[in-house]
Amino acid sequence: DFSLTEASGQTSKLSAYFEDNDYLVVDLSQFYCEPCKNLARSKQSDTKFQASMQKGVCKLLTLVNSRELSSWVGAFPTSTFVGKASRGVSNTGSFSSAFGMTLAATPTVMVIDRKGKTVATAVGQLPPQVASLCK
Numbered sequence: 001d002f003s004l005t006e007a008s009g010q011t012s013k014l015s016a017y018f019e020d021n022d023y024l025v026v027d028l029s030q031f032y033c034e035p036c037k038n039l040a041r042s043k044q045s046d047t048k049f050q051a052s053m054q055k056g057v058c059k060l061l062t063l064v065n066s067r068e069l070s071s072w073v074g075a076f077p078t079s080t081f082v083g084k085a086s087r088g089v090s091n092t093g094s095f096s097s098a099f100g101m102t103l104a105a106t107p108t109v110m111v112i113d114r115k116g117k118t119v120a121t122a123v124g125q126l127p128p129q130v131a132s133l134c135k
Contacts, residue, residue, distance in 0.1 A: 002095060005066050005088035007073040017087070018114055021059040023133055025126070028092045029107045031068040035124055036107040037075065040082045049126075050081050058111075058134035060085040063092055 002014040018024060027043075029036035040062065043049055053060045060081075064072045066088030076083040089095050096103040099118045101110060111120040111127055120127035 002089060002098070004061075004063070005069060007069060007078050007083070007086065012087075017059070017061060019059065020056055022114060023058045023119070024112050025053065025058050025060050025109065025130055025134070026095075026112060027060070027062040027107055027109050028096060028103060029062055029064050029072075030092075031064060031071040031075070033106050039107045039109075039125065040076055044076065044080060044082045052130075052134040053085075055134070058130070062086040063089045063095060065092060066090055 003011050004014060004017060005011055027039065029040065043060070052058060062082055062085050064086065069086070069088035072086055073083050076086060078084055078086070092106070093103045096108065096110065099110060099112055099116065101118060101121060105123050108121065108123050109126050110118050111129060111133060112118055119133070120129035122128070
């Protein structure tokens with residue numbers, strides 16, 4: 001169970017972040033990655049995607065390295081959709097490998113279920129399965 005750092009400095013566990021949702025849509029990003037920021041901006045302006053993350057089936061989690069979290073929430077404040085979903089993790093590569101993935105590039109988006117199984121992944125975009133899983 002991974003520790004997540006919130007913008008406030010508090011820590012929480014990945015398992016608690018799930019709440020009652022079946023899936024987490026995890027965006028592994030970096031602050032100094034323009035494609036990462038572009039993907040975040042697209043989620044920030046996509047009201048249909050935002051609505052799909054609030055139906056109790058899927059929940060968005062944007063993970064950046066803990067060292068970059070303050071810069072990230074400077075660009076995506078915690079009062080915004082992406083900012084509320086943003087957390088820091090000690091190492092995004094270790095996070096992805098814990099779910100059977102090699103992090104080859106960012107942004108990488110993965111969908112994990114409550115049992116910790118990776119059900120979909122995509123580099124640079126949302127996996128197409130998000131549309132059907134999170135409706």
